[in-house]
Amino acid sequence: xxxxxxxxxxxxxxxxxxxxxxxxxxxxxxxxxxxxxxxxxxxxxxxxxxxxxxxxxxxxxxxxxxxxxxxxxxxxxxxxxxxxxxxxxxxxxxxxxxxxxxxxxxxxxxxxxxxxxxxxxxxxxxxxxxxxxxxxxxxxxxxxxxxxxxxxxxxxxxxxxxxxxxxxxxxxxxxxxxxxxxxxxxxxxxxxxxxxxxxxxxxxxxxxxxxxxxxxxxxxxxxxxxxxxxxxxxxxxxxxxxxxxxxxxxxxxxxxxxxxxxxxxxxxxxxxxxxxxxxxxxxxxxxxxxxxxxxxxxxxxxxxxxxxxxxxxxxxxxxxxxxxxxxxxxxxxxxxxxxxxxxxxxxxxxxxxxxxxxxxxxxxxxxxxxxxxxxxxxxxxxxxxxxxxxxxxxxxxxxxxxxxxxxxxxxxxxxxxxxxxxxxxxxxxxxxxxxxxxxxxxxxxxxxxxxxxxxxxxxxxxxxxxxxxxxxxxxxxxxxxxxxxxxxxxxxxxxxxxxxxxxxxxxxxxxxxxxxxxxxxxxxxxxxxxxxxxxxxxxxxxxxxxxxxxxxxxxxxxxxxxxxxxxxxxxxxxxxxxxxxxxxxxxxxxxxxxxxx
Ligand code: BES
Ligand code: ZN
Numbered sequence: 001x002x003x004x005x006x007x008x009x010x011x012x013x014x015x016x017x018x019x020x021x022x023x024x025x026x027x028x029x030x031x032x033x034x035x036x037x038x039x040x041x042x043x044x045x046x047x048x049x050x051x052x053x054x055x056x057x058x059x060x061x062x063x064x065x066x067x068x069x070x071x072x073x074x075x076x077x078x079x080x081x082x083x084x085x086x087x088x089x090x091x092x093x094x095x096x097x098x099x100x101x102x103x104x105x106x107x108x109x110x111x112x113x114x115x116x117x118x119x120x121x122x123x124x125x126x127x128x129x130x131x132x133x134x135x136x137x138x139x140x141x142x143x144x145x146x147x148x149x150x151x152x153x154x155x156x157x158x159x160x161x162x163x164x165x166x167x168x169x170x171x172x173x174x175x176x177x178x179x180x181x182x183x184x185x186x187x188x189x190x191x192x193x194x195x196x197x198x199x200x201x202x203x204x205x206x207x208x209x210x211x212x213x214x215x216x217x218x219x220x221x222x223x224x225x226x227x228x229x230x231x232x233x234x235x236x237x238x239x240x241x242x243x244x245x246x247x248x249x250x251x252x253x254x255x256x257x258x259x260x261x262x263x264x265x266x267x268x269x270x271x272x273x274x275x276x277x278x279x280x281x282x283x284x285x286x287x288x289x290x291x292x293x294x295x296x297x298x299x300x301x302x303x304x305x306x307x308x309x310x311x312x313x314x315x316x317x318x319x320x321x322x323x324x325x326x327x328x329x330x331x332x333x334x335x336x337x338x339x340x341x342x343x344x345x346x347x348x349x350x351x352x353x354x355x356x357x358x359x360x361x362x363x364x365x366x367x368x369x370x371x372x373x374x375x376x377x378x379x380x381x382x383x384x385x386x387x388x389x390x391x392x393x394x395x396x397x398x399x400x401x402x403x404x405x406x407x408x409x410x411x412x413x414x415x416x417x418x419x420x421x422x423x424x425x426x427x428x429x430x431x432x433x434x435x436x437x438x439x440x441x442x443x444x445x446x447x448x449x450x451x452x453x454x455x456x457x458x459x460x461x462x463x464x465x466x467x468x469x470x471x472x473x474x475x476x477x478x479x480x481x482x483x484x485x486x487x488x489x490x491x492x493x494x495x496x497x498x499x500x501x502x503x504x505x506x507x508x509x510x511x512x513x514x515x516x517x518x519x520x521x522x523x524x525x526x527x528x529x530x531x532x533x534x535x536x537x538x539x540x541x542x543x544x545x546x547x548x549x550x551x552x553x554x555x556x557x558x559x560x561x562x563x564x565x566x567x568x569x570x571x572x573x574x575x576x577x578x579x580x581x582x583x584x585x586x587x588x589x590x591x592x593x594x595x596x597x
Pocket of ligand 1: 262
């Protein structure tokens with residue numbers, strides 16, 4: 001397929017049939033009611049359809065549909081019977097001249113994208129807070145939509161919130177409070193529905209650059225603005241690599257700690273967990289990652305969730321190029337090695353022949369949430385690194401630039417990507433067939449033999465120090481004063497299978513891991529403590545699981561607890577208390593693990 005033409009694919013996770021009738025523009029009208037915890041209002045869509053289309057199909061899930069209009073007159077609709085995770089098809093009858101449809105609706109307690117936070121779950125402790133998380137298929141739980149990443153639309157929104165609250169969306173955003181509590185938004189570029197986002201809270205803005213800034217609750221704002229003060233530098237590095245930033249502003253919203261992910265690349269406004277605020281700017285690669293999605297993901301989008309690696313693999317690659325520009329190759333190499341360790345862990349967990357370890361996924365009849373793993377990120381990245389090594393960085397960068405330029409504001413499938421790639425690299429055809437073997441990466445499980453090795457000189461030093469320390473177990477021989485967060489993480493990974501509880505106690509006395517203010521270090525330390533039976537962490541473990549809802553941290557901890565007789569009973573007890581603090585995405589995973597009813 002040539003760039004520029006629309007991809008026609010069957011998306012197994014949407015009822016919609018965009019080839020028959022599709023939405024092109026959205027006008028969203030919502031009132032945010034913190035008392036009843038509902039969004040109430042309407043969506044109006046401009047639509048485009050084939051001349052013979054008699055209906056347009058939207059996705060809805062746990063929404064209350066009140067009425068439908070077509071061209072501003074009462075219309076008729078049908079809802080199919082609900083299916084797990086997919087929800088329902090909302091079929092609206094259309095006439096040949098129908099160009100606009102309106103749906104009046106409200107959300108329900110089952111609207112899984114939404115997390116309504118009680119005041120105590122926020123930094124200020126006094127006011128409620130609302131945020132959405134739409135990826136992968138949760139947009140349909142807060143607005144009727146064609147919830148396939150291959151469908152794109154522009155939007156405007158009017159959001160009514162109580163006075164004193166700020167509303168923010170994946171669009172051009174306000175920096176000041178409105179006295180009436182009414183906010184309007186506009187997204188002039190076509191985006192897919194999984195990038196629809198809304199947050200409402202007692203938020204303030206602080207600029208960190210000419211087109212970058214931070215939104216956070218006042219108690220968090222100063223530390224966040226310090227932590228992320230290099231956002232303009234990241235943006236410039238990204239633009240120097242792969243072309244002009246197409247979205248206007250790039251701001252960051254720091255959410256309360258129950259946010260289920262590290263970050264979410266909502267256009268113009270990345271949503272982020274506060275657990276990357278460390279005081280030393282050591283976890284900011286996450287911001288580079290979400291920023292990179294402005295190109296890989298938001299500009300050029302995976303056509304279905306089976307092509308998820310196109311979003312995440314490219315983004316991890318791009319993220320590390322940004323970090324390399326800002327902090328040098330030694331720094332980026334540490335990120336690569338830590339990523340490789342995560343990949344090895346995931347490959348081990350999933351097993352060598354597991355089809356979920358192919359880049360191209362098959363998520364038909366499955367909740368995409370279950371199949372989207374580290375594979376897309378780190379195997380995808382390693383594929384691109386291997387290609388880069390074989391064709392050389394100059395050629396590789398020319399390819400990526402041409403790829404983004406060719407598919408901007410479009411969706412792409414893996415198959416089409418492979419065609420595009422082989423066209424571009426026609427002169428390198430043979431060497432790529434021999435030394436990269438793209439089809440093996442994409443369609444075979446596990447790690448291809450041709451994968452390049454990533455190495456870090458700084459980690460080599462850590463490993464050498466650790467070898468000495470094993471002979472002379474004095475903390476001083478490790479030379480830790482020069483270590484960054486990454487070196488500490490590498491150290492803990494090295495330790496993992498070689499320590500017992502007694503050794504853990506000594507390490508804790510020397511380095512205060514249990515009191516670490518760095519969530520990455522603390523989460524890994526808690527894991528190792530659970531593995532080795534070092535019980536001094538118990539209080540901290542409960543506090544952490546009660547406060548933080550980031551799934552990547554909490555799920556492995558609950559998993560470990562269920563595998564240890566000493567913790568088997570404790571896990572459900574801790575969870576029963578912590579569960580109300582978790583977003584539906586995290587709850588769903590842990591409910592399943594603990595068979596919570
Ligand atoms: N887009 C993802 C988050 C996501 C993926 C949400 C799939 C729902 C379904 C985001 O860009 C991401 O990858 N976040 C990572 C951080 C990143 C640095 C690897 C996360 O949240 O941990
Ligand atoms: Zn990502």
